[in-house]
Amino acid sequence: MHKKIYLLIVTVLIARAAAAQTVDVHFNGSVFFDNREYKESLIRSRTYSGTRLALDFGLNLDSANRFIVGVNGLHEFGAKPYFLKVNPVAYFNHTGKRWLFNAGEFPREGLLTDYPRAMLNDTLRYFRPNVEGLLAKYHTRNFNETVWIDWVSRQTDTEREQFLFGFSGKYQPFAKGPFYLSQYFFLLHDAGPAVPIPDDHIRDNGAIQVKLGANFSHKTFLDSLNFEAGGMMSFERERNVSGFKKPTGFVANAYLSYKRFALYDEFYKGEGHSISYGDAYYQYKTYNRLDIIYTPFLYKGITGQFIVSFHQTPFSSGSNQEAFRLSYDLGRKRVAKFKD
16 A cells, blocks of 8 residues: 555655656665664663665645655665665655645654653654654744654554554743743554454553743853753553553653753653653653763764763662764755746
8 A cells, every 4th residue: 555655645745746846855864873772681781783864856836845765775774685674755745834744754853852851752763763754843932832643653554553543742821931842642543454353452552741841041151051850751551451540750851062062951850651652761660861972073964972871770780882873965956946
């Protein structure tokens, strides 16, 4: 079904090309090496490494509407054959004064990557770079809200039906004031395959965070200084088996940066969570993570960072993580212009 939809979109794009005002090309990618040395017995230590490249072409119908098609490929270091996993990019994009709307298969980077790791873990950026579904964002000077749906698995005789639904936003009552309120929510709907499995039930799993923040960036000698604190609740159930389990807890985080150095600390205290796409460390009742960040490469369209992370739980204080991430984005470049 996905291949048929992709071919249909390509056909439509070719048919509209003659009427399009411009055609542009966009190239971007990343290199990542993420080594995780965890002491806790319930969390697996492993290393993620690879290169991700993305290339797409946009057919611009006007200044606000365009069709975009391309590919996004992943090569994990040492894997054969190369670029074993290639995801199609194919979507309609509307970018207006107040609204952004995407429909199809489009990059999650910059749209959903601000979600707390407790809810959507950071490996999604490595292995699931695209959202497959719909996303709408409304924004003003003081307020923004994003609503989205991401289809994870299509139902077959053996494959489960799974999709993610969520919304997130931020309200800043005074445009030049430091204080704001942010909220994040998502729900995983996990239904069974078309051929029923005995004693299998529809499962729902999700989480919500609401935080009060204060941004003092550029108000001190630091380049960035930001604090957030609030509450978190997750929910999980098997339909017709149990009601919702709703553990809760307190979350807080702080970020500061000066030139090429930065510190990011996040803290959790409360009941343990089981969130399907969340960071496994939040199953513990107390957790703290400190990231020490150094950015040696910072040029136009290119960012390279070294990150050393220290994880602390009641069961270990020696877990650590070392990562290097290089991202590059050449931006959209016009390659052709058609007459009306």
